[in-house]
Amino acid sequence: MRVLLVEDEPEMAHALALRLGRSGFIADHVGALEDARAALACHHYGLALLDRRLPDGDGLDLLPELRRLQPDARVLILTACEAIAERVSGLDAGADDYLAKPVDFDELMARVRACLRRSGAAGAPVLVVGRLSFDLAAREVAIDGVPVVLHRRELALLETLARCAGRIVLRSRLVEEVYGFDDEVQDNALNILVSRLRKRLADLGAGVEIHSARGIGYMLARTPA
Structure with a gap:
């Protein structure tokens, strides 16, 4: 957020x-x-x-x-x-x-x-995709109810993808949500961050995948059974 x-x-x-x-x-x-x-x-x-x-x-x-x-x-x-x-x-x-x-x-x-x-706050819901849950108000991520710790940019990236699960999120929006005013963003920074988060989620067995739409953006989806 x-x-x-x-x-x-x-x-x-x-x-x-x-x-x-x-x-x-x-x-x-x-x-x-x-x-x-x-x-x-x-x-x-x-x-x-x-x-x-x-x-x-x-x-x-x-x-x-x-x-x-x-x-x-x-x-x-x-x-x-x-x-x-x-x-x-x-x-x-x-x-x-x-x-x-x-x-x-x-x-x-x-x-x-x-x-x-509080009622009406943008961060109230708990998002659930696969085995992953994201409590937006508490800023907590869990896999099957077990809390996991992510880097702040990984957390920001996951939040934006989870809010739009099943839909492609444009690269421009992801950059805006993940990086602040004072961050120096390299051309491949988002690609590296997505790759790192993708590996973290796979290692944790989160039951989700991050799909790439080349040159457009990324999408978070539940791993097929």
């Missing part, structure tokens, strides 16, 4: 992006409202982490546009504005949750999971 991280403090942004990456999310970091608006116009996000005190305004000013463009996205306000009145204004403006800095990263990730579990 792709996450929009709107945070103007570089050290905090780096720490947040790192923790999100460890949990299987692809984080796009921007430091201003203008850049956030540009990102929303180009990419789909399941979650936004939004600071309030930004160089070009209050992060709350972004909420109406975010809700209009991407109504399914969950929004967690993350800011040093911790007064009760500030929290109330943030929640009333349309945020799903509000967390004051400094943050405990374990609590942050718990709140992220809670946001994604």
Whole structure:
């Protein structure tokens, strides 16, 4: 799942992006409202982490546009504005949750999971293909109920393929879902990643296969009996 991280403090942004990456999310970091608006116009996000005190305004000013463009996205306000009145204004403006800095990263990730579990969240369903299940809210993959650990890009690739199981997913969409703003993507990077995930799934006996449509994209399907 792709996450929009709107945070103007570089050290905090780096720490947040790192923790999100460890949990299987692809984080796009921007430091201003203008850049956030540009990102929303180009990419789909399941979650936004939004600071309030930004160089070009209050992060709350972004909420109406975010809700209009991407109504399914969950929004967690993350800011040093911790007064009760500030929290109330943030929640009333349309945020799903509000967390004051400094943050405990374990609590942050718990709140992220809670946001994604709520009714209407983009990541609510558990996808099942073959012997493989993908809990989108918890960011957990299992084979016959046994959890398995995947690299964050493998997880992002599998998520996109599983959401569209049985259908070809275009290469351009896969690149967009798997790689963030700051990633340097080589021409054959996606091919290598698909090959690695294909082998991992085969070794785990997941009961699924990744089929190639040369020059077009890839498809996840159940292995024939």
